[in-house]
Amino acid sequence: MGITGGIAAYKIPGLVRLIKKAGCEIEIILTEAAKNFVAPMTLETLSGRKIWTENNFDFNIPHVNLTQWANVFVIAPCTANTLAKIAHGISDNLLTSAVIASTCPLLIFPAMNENMYANKATQENIKILSERGIKVINPAEGELACGVSGKGRMNEPEEILLEIFRALYPVHDLVNKKVLITAGPTHEYLDPVRFISNPSTGKMGAAMARAAWYRGAEVKIISGPVNFNFNSYGFEVIKIKSALEMLEAVKKNLSWADFIVKAAAVGDYRAKNFSPQKIKREGKNDLVIELSQNPDISAEVGKLKRENQILIGFAAETQNISENAREKLARKNLDYILANDVSEKNSGFAVDTNTVKLIPKDINKTEKIFSGLKDDIACEIWDNVISL
Ligand SMILES: Cc1cc2nc3c(=O)[nH]c(=O)nc-3n(C[C@H](O)[C@H](O)[C@H](O)COP(=O)(O)O)c2cc1C
Structure with missing residues (x-):
């Protein structure tokens, strides 16, 4: 020094x-x-x-x-x-x-x-x-x-x-490549103080972002509300709250990216009628909230992406993991899907470890299972995606 x-x-x-x-x-x-x-x-x-x-x-x-x-x-x-x-x-x-x-x-x-x-x-x-x-x-x-x-x-x-x-870092095979990553949960607000969400902490998305950045990529991360700070890295961080905001941010940055990694746990539903005032509890023993389906961001990207853009999705599943993941891969026009059994212990939401199966679109390419720390898995995912 x-x-x-x-x-x-x-x-x-x-x-x-x-x-x-x-x-x-x-x-x-x-x-x-x-x-x-x-x-x-x-x-x-x-x-x-x-x-x-x-x-x-x-x-x-x-x-x-x-x-x-x-x-x-x-x-x-x-x-x-x-x-x-x-x-x-x-x-x-x-x-x-x-x-x-x-x-x-x-x-x-x-x-x-x-x-x-x-x-x-x-x-x-x-x-x-x-x-x-x-x-x-x-x-x-x-x-x-x-x-x-x-x-x-x-x-x-x-x-x-x-x-x-x-x-x-021993390899710099993503130099001059641009990687767009979504991470974390979304917050779907019912009223100004309440939202529907899920336990995602953004750790897998952050691990994918770090691993790409170490390899030399330019990284943009579109993140839902998470508790950690991406700022020490040279990433551009775009903070969003809802699925609709995430979709807008993804669309805006899509043409920029060579790789798109969809690691966010996006809410499938949002409140049909957002209440601009806090919903009062008085006089309501039961509360029925109507929900509308959110757009499927991966599927939208699958439709819009250019021939040479690589789209990598994560599928959080609790049953028939591979079948469900393969179905999503085809329906959403993904290039790779990482099937993730979130019901397994030490896997999925809010932990540092994970077990994922990498399934390529091309059935002639082999599927692989990675298990361990999310940071290590992220390195293996990039090793495989780049070599394929
Ligand atoms: C109080 C003080 C603060 C300084 N801070 C800076 C600075 O932050 N950046 C800079 O480029 N030069 C700064 N300088 C000027 C450099 O110290 C000066 O150009 C010096 O010749 C640099 O020598 P070096 O490059 O061999 O260390 C400062 C000078 C003084 C007196």
């Missing part, structure tokens, strides 16, 4: 802790300016290693040896100055010399005042680096140390850690 002289360097000790906790080893190079923002002794204590600086290296030729040792080289925060130097091959300090000697993937996290970031020189330098295959991660928008709000904030340590995992 290289740390340069930006104010965001104060967050890096937190990142070093996360990296160590994840089981990685880390060597750190500090520029002279960075020493003003983060104490070498803090970093030494947290990394368990000596910190490399201009006047603190032995005869190890660190700029060469360190970069041969590393699996990934991260510069965070990266100043406008260091960004410019790297773009132009300048190697006038230990960090920039290490960059030019390195052969592993390089991840750059720029952080600076919004005008510095928007400056044509900075933008042209980013373009040069990106065209060279170097990953320059967009800074966030928000409050900046200089007191204004704008684009230039360094990504949070959790986000940087995930980008590191992404760079280290």
